[in-house]
Amino acid sequence: MSAVAPIEHPEPAPAALPRRVGVLLVNLGTPDTADARGVRVYLKEFLSDSRVIEDQGLLWKLILNGIILRVRPGRKARDYQKIWNTEKNESPLKTITRSQAEKLAAAIADHKHVVVDWAMRYGNPSMRSRIEALAAQGCDRLLVVPLYPQYSAATSATVCDEAFRALADMRAQPTLRVSPPYYDDPEYIEALAVSIKAHLAALPFEPELIVASFHGMPQKYVDKGDPYQAQCVATTDALRARLGLDASKLILTFQSRFGFDEWLQPYTDKTIEKLAKDGVKRIAVVTPGFSADCLETLEEIAQENAEIFEHNGGELFSAIPCLNDSDPGMDVIRQLVLRELQGWL
Incomplete structure (x- = not known):
């Protein structure tokens, strides 16, 4: 009587990475350091954006590089030094935006597949670096949240521009949503x-x-x-x-x-x-x-x-202070984000 061949059980396929949703809070930007060099780097990026200064012609480039970037950084650096967060060696805008992201993450922690991050349109952390980081964590959907209550081309639109530029270099692009202005919410x-x-x-x-x-x-x-x-x-x-x-x-x-x-x-x-x-x-x-x-x-x-x-x-x-990361301020951001994530949660 011939032997019965044993039944082979194939190894289970490795589990796919969980599909995640990225939420990126974005504010305008800040110098990395409160000195003339740091302000000069920041101002050059900011004032070279055609959404901010629409006429980027030769005359503007001469004014920017020949006058503004030579004179303004020193004066603005002194202004930054008056408000600088010396403990963390960063501007208050960076401190607050980080806290907003951390508090948002805690507030929506029951949505396990949502990853919250933050970025600056100009300066660091850059939008590109954080979009790439979210994609590396398995985020195949991305909600970008410009932290501007009122829309303008020089703020909200340039956030979109930068997000699109980052996605343009990605082969596996996440699906993108951008939250709307909330000026009368x-x-x-x-x-x-x-x-x-x-x-x-x-x-x-x-x-x-x-x-x-x-x-x-x-x-x-x-x-x-x-x-x-x-x-x-x-x-x-x-x-x-x-x-x-x-x-x-x-x-x-x-x-x-x-x-x-x-x-x-x-x-x-x-x-x-x-x-x-x-x-x-x-x-x-x-x-x-x-x-x-x-x-x-x-x-x-x-x-x-x-x-x-x-x-x-x-x-x-x-x-009167801005809403910042206060409880009322965080309620606004949380409800805005949850509304825009409908269908993804």
Whole structure:
């Protein structure tokens, strides 16, 4: 009787890597060091972006390399040194954005296949490096979250540009989603209102009015179709309604103008100067266009504009912090991310 051949059991195929979803929080950027060299590297990348300075012709290159990058880095480095996180040797924007990513990861930790990371559009960690890192962890889907409540081509669009450039060099591209602006999102407006009320309640004085200062942009960019100004107005209108304030008690202005073009008006510094000269003694300033405190809020508003106000007769000035990684601020980011991940979770 012939022997029966034993049944062979093939080795099980190795388990495939779990499919993961990457979430990348992106903010504008920061120098790596608070010295002229670090600021020069940062400014060169930032001001060479045609979304930021649209005319990148020969004249601009001469101005940028012959004047701006020789003069401005030293002055800006001194400004960064006033606000620098010396303990971690980094700017507050980097510290806060990292914390936002860490807190978001903890808040959605029950979604085991979601990986949260963060990047800067200019400077480090670069978007390209973090997109590649997420792909290496098995993320075949990617949600990019520009941390700008209001859309503009010079902020949100250039985040998309950089994401697309990174994907253009990848053979196995992750599927990409980009979160929309959230300038009138009820959760965002509510978080701003809660933050403002809490700050005002802790002040030893009552402001006569609040200035809502947004980052400016050249007027011609809006004339060409950028929706940024309209979205800043919508944010301010919604915030006025939520706080029960009229236009005389919550004023919209634009800060941080640069160069010789006409920028969006009214200008923050000129408005604050005029308020002081007109006899206003007590004001607070909120910056609803920034998701995290940075040079423009901590130095330009809280220091430079405070000095302008006091120099021209004002007495009491308070800068209201950005939402940062506060509980209300993180609620906004968490709900935005979970909404945009629908169908992927």
